[in-house]
Amino acid sequence: MTFVFALFLLTLLVITALAIVRSDNLFVAVMLTSIFSLLMAANFFILDAADVALTEAAVGAGVTTVIFLSALAMTAEREKFAHVGRAAALLVVIVLGALMTYAIFDAPRLGDPNAPVHQHVAPWYLEKTPEYIDIPNIVTAVLSSFRGYDTLGEVFVVFAACIGVLFILGPRPAGHAAQRPARSSGLKHHLIPQVVGRLLVPFIVLFGLYVQFHGEYGPGGGFQAGAIIATGVILFALLEGENAALRAVPQRALMALVIGGASLYGAVGIVCIALGGNFLDYSVLSSDPVFGQQLGILIIEAGVGMAVCGALLTIFHAFASRGQG
C-alpha cells in the first residue's frame, strides 16, 4: 500500500516539476513550487522522516512561497522567453539522470536492514541515546547534540542569508513605516479571509511553540518551530497589512531575535569550553551529564527557533517593503 502511494506521489512530483519548467507565468510557477514542496513533504513522511517533512512543509511550501510572491511583486508576472541553452540544459539533465539511475542500480534496497547506513553509526545512535541523552526523539538527539556543530553551521547559513538580503536590498530607514501610504492594507477589506485568518493566527503560533518545546519527544524542534511561527506572523501581515505586522513585531526586535538566537547557540558552546568540556559538549552544563545534555539541547533549540523565525521575517519584510515602494 505504501508502495502504491509513494509511486503516486512521485509521479505527481515529476508532473509538477515538468509543469514548473514549462510554465512561463511566474505566478503559476511559484504556486507549483509550493505544491512541489508539499508533495515532497508527503514523500519524506512516507519515508519515515517526519522531522524533515515538517521542515519541508513549513519552509518549502509556506515561507518560501510567500517570499517568492513578494519578490514577484517587484517584477513582471511573465517570464521573458530566452532561447539560449535550453537544449544544452536538457542534455545535462538527461545525462545526470542516467548517471544517477546507473548509480542507484547497485544501491541497497530501501529499508534493507543489512544496508551499510543501518549497520554503522545508526545502531550506535539508537543504542546510546537513552543512555547519554535520554530523550525519545533520536533525530533531535543527533541534530542537536551528536551533530550539533552542523546545526550551529545551519543557523549561521540562515543568518548569512538574512544579513545578505538586508545588505543587498538595504535596511529600511527608521520611521519610514509610519509615513507609508495606506496601500499596504493587506486583505482588510476582504471579509472571509479576515475572519478565518484571524482565527488561525493564534493557533499557528501556539502550534509553533508546541513544536519548539516538544521537539525532544516528537517530530520538530527549533527550525520547524521558527518557520511555523514566522508563517503565523506573515499571515497576520497579509491580513492586516505589513505595517501592522511591523508595529506588532518591529524590525529591531526581529534583528534582536536573529542575533540573539545565533549568539545564544554559540554562547552555549563557549560556556561548555569554560566549564572544561569540548565545544558544544553539553554534559558539563550540569553535575548530571544526562540532564546537562537535555538542558543544552533545550537552550540551543530555543536559539535555533529565535534565529530562524527572526531571519525569515526579516527577509519577508525586506522584500515586502521593496515591493510596495
Add this chain to the structure above:
Amino acid sequence: MDLTPHLPALQVVVPMLAAPLIVLLKPRGLAWAGATAVAMLSFCIAIAMTIDVLQGKVFTYQMGGWAAPYGIELSVDAFSAVLLLVVSGAGALGMLAAHASVDQQIELERQPLFYSAWLLAMAGLIGIVVSADAFNIFVFMEISSLASYVLIAGGPDRRALPSVFKYLIMGTIGATFYLIGVGLVYMMTGTLNLADMEVRIQEVTELNPLLVAAGFITIGLALKAAVFPLHVWLPNAYTHAPHMVTMFLAACGTKVAIYVLIRFDFLVFQSALPGHSTQFASFLMPLAILGIVVASAVAVFEGHLKRLLGTSSVAQIGYIVLGASFLSAAGLSASVTHIFNHALAKGGLFLAVACLACHYRDLRLSQLAGAAKTMPWTAAALVICGLSLIGVPGTAGFISKWLLINAAMAQDNYSVLLVAVILLSSLMAVAYVWRIVETLYFGSTDNVAADGATDIIREAPLPLLLVTWLVALANIGFGFFPQLPISLSSGAASVLLGQLP
C-alpha cells in the same frame, strides 16, 4: 585554562560567533575595528597551530565530545595548515587594509553588514579546511558561498548583480553535486567521517555508485574551484566585486575547493577504486593544461586590469591542479606550495589594484596610463607581485614554478610537453604583466580622465599601502626563505599519499 587543544574549534568559532555581534556595532569605524581584531585573532590562532604542526603534531578535535564517526571531528595537519594560513592571513590583512577602500565603496550604514559577511566568509572557508567530516564540509561551504555572494554583490558596481547571479547558480550546482556525491558514498559506507570513510570504503563490493559519486564530487568541486572550462563565473565576479573582496576571494576562495577536491580524491577514492588515480590524472591534466594555456592567452589581450588578473587566476588554478594530477609527492608539494605562493602574489596584486582604485575610478588599462607617476609606491609593489606571478627568481612564485617543473620532469610520459606548457605560459605571464607595467610607467597621460592633475604624487591611504607593501615584501621574503611553505607542503604530500610524515 589551557586553550591549545581547543584551537581547531576556536579557529572557526571565533570569527563565526563574532559575525552577529559586528552587526550591532553601528558607530563609525567600530565595526571595522571589531572585525579586524577578530580576523587578526583568527590569524594568530592559525599561526599558533602551524608552529605545532611544523613539529609534527596533528590536531584533532571532537565536537561536542562525541568520538568520530558518531560526532563531528575536526583535524589540522600540514595540508590544512597551509590553507589556514592563506585564508586567515588574507582575511586578516584584507581587514587591516580595508577601511579606506570600503569607506569609498560601501555606504556607512551598510558597513556593519559588510564586515559581518566578511567574517562569515572567513569562518566558512576555515570551517571547510579544518573539518574532517564530509557533510560538515558542505554546511560550511554553504556559509562561505552565501557570504561571498553577498560580498561580491555589495559594491557600487551594479554589473556585479548579474555576475553574482551567475556565480550563485553555478556555485549552487557545484555544492549540490558535492552533496549528491557525499550522499552516494554515505549510502555505500554508512559514514560521513572522512577517515572512517577511507577505511569502510575498502569493504564496498559494488563500485558503480562510488564511481558516480567520484564523478559528482570532482565536477562539483571543480565548478567551485573554477577549474577550466568551469571557470566562466569567475572573471566577471572578480571584476565587479568591491576591490577588497576581490583581493580576499582571489587569494583564498577557489583554493579551498581545490583543497577539498584533492583531499577527498586522494584519501577516499584512490584507495578504493582500482585505476581511479589514473582516471583522476587523465581527467584533470588536460583540463589543467588547457586552462593554463587558454586563460593565459586570454589574459594577454584583456583590457581591464581586474579582469586581466582574474583571468590569470584561472591559469594559476591550472598550475595547482596540474601539480596534483602528477600523483607524485613532488607534484603534490609543488601544488600546495603554489596555493601558498599564488595567494601571496595575487593577493598583493589585488591590494595594489585597491590602492590604484582610490584615485582611478575606471580600471581599464587605457585609463591607467602613467599612474606610476602619481602613485609610485603602489606601482612598485604591483611590479614586485607581478614578478612573483611570472615566477622570476628571487620571488615566491619562482619557488613553486621551479618545484612544478622538477615534478613535471620526473613524470614518465609527456614530461617535455608539460615543461614546455609551463614555460610557454610563463612567457605569456611576462606578456600580460608587461602590459600592465608598460601602461603604468610609460603610458601617455594625454587622454586620461584622472580626477585632478596627473603629476602630483597622491598615494593611497597609508594603512592600505603598508599592507600592500608587507605582502609585496613577503613575496620576496618567501622567495629567498621558502622553508615554511616547502616543509608544510611536503608534509601535506606525505599525508595525501598515506606515508608517515
